[in-house]
Amino acid sequence: xxxxxxxxxxxxxxxxxxxxxxxxxxxxxxxxxxxxxxxxxxxxxxxxxxxxxxxxxxxxxxxxxxxxxxxxxxxxxxxxxxxxxxxxxxxxxxxxxxxxxxxxxxxxxxxxxxxxxxxxxxxxxxxxxxxxxxxxxxxxxxxxxxxxxxxxxxxxxxxxxxxxxxxxxxxxxxxxxxxxxxxxxxxxxxxxxxxxxxxxxxxxxxxxxxxxxxxxxxxxxxxxxxxxxxxxxxxxxxxxxxxxxxxxxxxxxxxxxxxxx
Numbered sequence: 001x002x003x004x005x006x007x008x009x010x011x012x013x014x015x016x017x018x019x020x021x022x023x024x025x026x027x028x029x030x031x032x033x034x035x036x037x038x039x040x041x042x043x044x045x046x047x048x049x050x051x052x053x054x055x056x057x058x059x060x061x062x063x064x065x066x067x068x069x070x071x072x073x074x075x076x077x078x079x080x081x082x083x084x085x086x087x088x089x090x091x092x093x094x095x096x097x098x099x100x101x102x103x104x105x106x107x108x109x110x111x112x113x114x115x116x117x118x119x120x121x122x123x124x125x126x127x128x129x130x131x132x133x134x135x136x137x138x139x140x141x142x143x144x145x146x147x148x149x150x151x152x153x154x155x156x157x158x159x160x161x162x163x164x165x166x167x168x169x170x171x172x173x174x175x176x177x178x179x180x181x182x183x184x185x186x187x188x189x190x191x192x193x194x195x196x197x198x199x200x201x202x203x204x205x206x207x208x209x210x211x212x213x214x215x216x217x218x219x220x221x222x223x224x225x226x227x228x229x230x231x232x233x234x235x236x237x238x239x240x241x242x243x244x245x246x247x248x249x250x251x252x253x254x255x256x257x258x259x260x261x
Contacts (some may be wrong), residue, residue: 011113013256014170014219016122016202017224018190018232019211024222024248025173026120028211031253033065037169038047038115040102041068042095044124060161069172074101089131096157097121119161122154122174122192122201129153129190130193148261154201164206169256174201188232203205207259211248224251 019025027050031058033039034055041048048068055063069111073089099117099123101107108117119125128235174190177198181187189198202208210225226236227244236242238259246254 001030005153008222011194011260012167012169012203013207013259014166015209015255016172016174016190016205017025017211017252018174018176018178018188020213023097023211023213024053025211027054027239028224029066029116029171030059031250032116033062034059034115035253036062036065036254037256038109038111038239038251039066039118040066040111041066041118041120041126042069043070043120044072044095044128046070047120055093064212067103069094069098069221071128089128089135091128092125092132093234094152099157099160102123108168109166113215116171117161117168118168119170119172123200124151125157126191126193126197127152147194151193154192155197155200159259160199160203169250172205186231202233202235205242206237207237208233209251209255210234222248224255226249226255 017028019024026045026047029039029041048070051066052063055066055221068073071091071094073091074087099108099254108115111117133146133150133153158172159169160166161172174192177191177195178186178187178188179195179198190201192198192201210229211222213220213222215221224232224246225244226242226246228234234258236255238261241253241261242258
């Protein structure tokens with residue numbers, strides 16, 4: 001039977017990083033690369049411009065700590081029928097393939113604590129899963145069957161990424177989905193496919209962090225919130241040892257250091 005001293009939480013972090021578009025989720029990754037973590041990013045958003053520009057300007061000697069693959073389904077105008085796929089949508093299947101074997105032939109499950117596998121973002125990954133399932137069942141009479149199949153596919157990936165078998169740090173980014181609950185209150189959840197999956201996503205992660213902007217006018221600044229709010233049940237394994245908010249410029253590196261002490 002494993003002993004407490006053998007638990008992987010001392011070396012491995014699995015994080016869900018959520019925030020509105022433009023809140024700095026992807027840019028926040030820079031502090032990890034600057035701290036010499038090896039980032040391997042599955043880029044579903046085509047949104048790495050700010051991160052790379054920041055690294056070239058502030059940490060040019062650490063730029064090669066980042067590797068990435070950018071995946072998007074090819075779309076085309078279908079005229080009167082709207083936008084259609086160009087060929088079979090494969091962004092989802094390629095992303096899952098890279099979770100098993102990276103471009104250099106290495107296995108993410110064996111990378112260890114010096115690496116961080118990043119899925120950026122769950123929002124676009126879920127959309128890709130839906131397009132993939134839809135293409136597999138073009139004659140489906142009940143669209144909800146495709147919808148539920150895509151939800152199951154995404155949830156299986158979350159289970160894989162957060163399992164002990166994935167022996168490396170993982171960060172999954174997501175946009176925010178505001179949902180009204182049965183008691184009339186409104187809470188924020190990560191954006192996935194539909195309302196059923198979104199509240200389940202956080203249950204797979206022990207670390208849930210919010211990228212947010214605070215202040216007004218010229219005093220607006222970005223930060224990473226780690227303590228729960230009335231709108232989102234944020235969490236971190238360090239408890240009281242973690243500051244309730246961290247500067248976005250250094251926050252992720254500080255978070256990793258604190259929870260892995």
